[in-house]
Amino acid sequence: MEDEDLRDRLRGSGYRMTPQRELILRAVQALEHATPDEVLAEVRQHSAAVNASTVYRTLEVLETLGLVRHAHLTDRAPTYHVVEEHEHFHLVCRACGKVTSVDAEQAAAFVEQIRAGHGFVVDRGHLAVFGTCEVCPPPGAEDEQEHSHHASR
Amino acid sequence: MEDEDLRDRLRGSGYRMTPQRELILRAVQALEHATPDEVLAEVRQHSAAVNASTVYRTLEVLETLGLVRHAHLTDRAPTYHVVEEHEHFHLVCRACGKVTSVDAEQAAAFVEQIRAGHGFVVDRGHLAVFGTCEVCPPPGAEDEQEHSHHASR
DNA sequence: TTCCATGCAAACACTTTGCACCGTG
DNA sequence: CACGGTGCAAAGTGTTTGCATGGAA
Numbered sequence: 474m475e476d477e478d479l480r481d482r483l484r485g486s487g488y489r490m491t492p493q494r495e496l497i498l499r500a501v502q503a504l505e506h507a508t509p510d511e512v513l514a515e516v517r518q519h520s521a522a523v524n525a526s527t528v529y530r531t532l533e534v535l536e537t538l539g540l541v542r543h544a545h546l547t548d549r550a551p552t553y554h555v556v557e558e559h560e561h562f563h564l565v566c567r568a569c570g571k572v573t574s575v576d577a578e579q580a581a582a583f584v585e586q587i588r589a590g591h592g593f594v595v596d597r598g599h600l601a602v603f604g605t606c607e608v609c610p611p612p613g614a615e616d617e618q619e620h621s622h623h624a625s626r
Numbered sequence: 627m628e629d630e631d632l633r634d635r636l637r638g639s640g641y642r643m644t645p646q647r648e649l650i651l652r653a654v655q656a657l658e659h660a661t662p663d664e665v666l667a668e669v670r671q672h673s674a675a676v677n678a679s680t681v682y683r684t685l686e687v688l689e690t691l692g693l694v695r696h697a698h699l700t701d702r703a704p705t706y707h708v709v710e711e712h713e714h715f716h717l718v719c720r721a722c723g724k725v726t727s728v729d730a731e732q733a734a735a736f737v738e739q740i741r742a743g744h745g746f747v748v749d750r751g752h753l754a755v756f757g758t759c760e761v762c763p764p765p766g767a768e769d770e771q772e773h774s775h776h777a778s779r
Numbered sequence: 780t781t782c783c784a785t786g787c788a789a790a791c792a793c794t795t796t797g798c799a800c801c802g803t804g
Numbered sequence: 805c806a807c808g809g810t811g812c813a814a815a816g817t818g819t820t821t822g823c824a825t826g827g828a829a
Contacts, residue, residue, distance in 0.1 A: 484829090487783090488783080488784090489782090489783055489784070489827090489828055489829075490828075490829095491783090491784065491785080491827080491828075493784080493785075494784090508818090509818080509819080510818080522786095523785090523786090524785065524786050524787070525818095525819085526785080526786075526787080526819085526820075526821085527784080527785055527786075529818095529819060529820075530784080530785085530820090531784095545698040545701075545754075548698075548704070549817080549818080550817090550818060550819090551701070564740065564744060564746045564748075566746070567749070573744060573746065575740075575743075575744065579739065579740075579743065580736065582735065582736070582739075583733065583735070583736035583739075586732065586735075587717065587728075587732075587755065587757075588760070590732065591717060591726060591728065592759060592760040592761065593717045593719070593726065593755075593757055593758070593759055593760065594757045594758050594759075594760055595717075595755055595756070595757040596720070596756045596757040596758070599756040599757075600755060600756065601754060602740065602746075602748055602753060603748070603749045603752040603753065604740075604746055604747045604748040604749040604752075605746070605747050605749070606745060606746055606747075607741070607745040607746065607747055608745065637804090640808090641808080641809090642802090642803055642804070642807095642808060642809070643803075643804095644802085644803075644808095644809065644810080646809080646810075647809090661793095662793080662794085663792095663793085675811095676810090676811090677810065677811050677812070678793095678794085678811095679794085679795075679796085679810080679811075679812080680809080680810055680811075682793095682794060682795075683795090683809080683810085684809095702792080702793080703792085703793065703794095
């Protein structure tokens with residue numbers, strides 16, 4: 474997306490173009506999947522300080538305009554990503570933490586099945602699929618991240 | 627699940643049976659989908675006061691034992707539900723907020739497709755599917771919950 | 780020149796943690 | 805009667821908001 478496109482998108486909905494808004498959109502584009510905190514860090518690397526509240530407010534505006542989206546891929550902060558021509562959803566490995574993007578088309582059959590069976594229209598871009606890579610140990614097998622402090626003492 | 631079953635599950639992993647732990651499990655069972663806050667409220671209705679931190683700690687223990695699970699169905703707190711014989715996942719309507727449980731079997735084809743195509747094993751019980759009921763207005767159409775303060779003033 | 784956007788700081792929502800006391804096994 | 809569990813309060817994260825100032829159009 475070009476600067477002028479962004480300006481037009483903003484102005485078209487009554488918003489103004491500002492350097493912060495451009496920087497924040499650029500950061501989301503560069504990071505692929507980033508929390509507000511990570512976006513803030515990225516922005517500050519490339520330019521002067523920007524306030525955290527501006528990041529939150531801007532991400533909200535960009536999401537309203539349909540330029541970015543967020544999903545809850547961890548138990549902590551949400552992660553934002555740019556909306557591209559090809560919608561995608563995410564596979565999140567609980568063992569290694571890797572996030573894989575998958576073209577939304579690959580969920581087409583599933584989506585249609587849910588619509589037919591439940592009268593429910595799935596938002597494919599907001600689908601978060603949790604599990605484990607086949608090459609990763611199953612969750613809890615050895616104890617990487619959380620829990621299992623004393624599961625068998 | 628009977629009281630004795632719960633006791634055995636706890637003891638089998640080195641935990642103790644306490645009235646709080648039983649109350650909290652009962653609350654999760656009764657509420658179907660509840661945030662820690664809602665669990666706390668439910669527990670307090672049925673009995674003496676229990677502390678919020680105990681709810682958090684107990685939900686963690688119950689999840690470690692595989693008796694409950696949580697998913698992020700909103701942008702706020704996670705919701706907990708009991709693990710039953712028949713695994714299920716959730717459809718979350720962004721328009722009306724309704725949560726529908728769907729038998730995990732209905733995702734079998736999708737799960738297999740992801741495994742074959744990406745070497746990724748989906749955790750069906752932790753699948754949160756967002757979208758809208760067909761009978762609900764599309765998100766943002768009229769403005770029910772959040773955003774759209776001045777999207778076109 | 781008009782308002783929207785930003786920075787700053789305080790307030791919030793949700794969760795975790797340290798510590799002394801309580802109660803299960 | 806040992807040691808895990810609880811309550812309480814304080815500290816942590818992550819996010820939102822009120823208000824005065826700054827800047828885009």
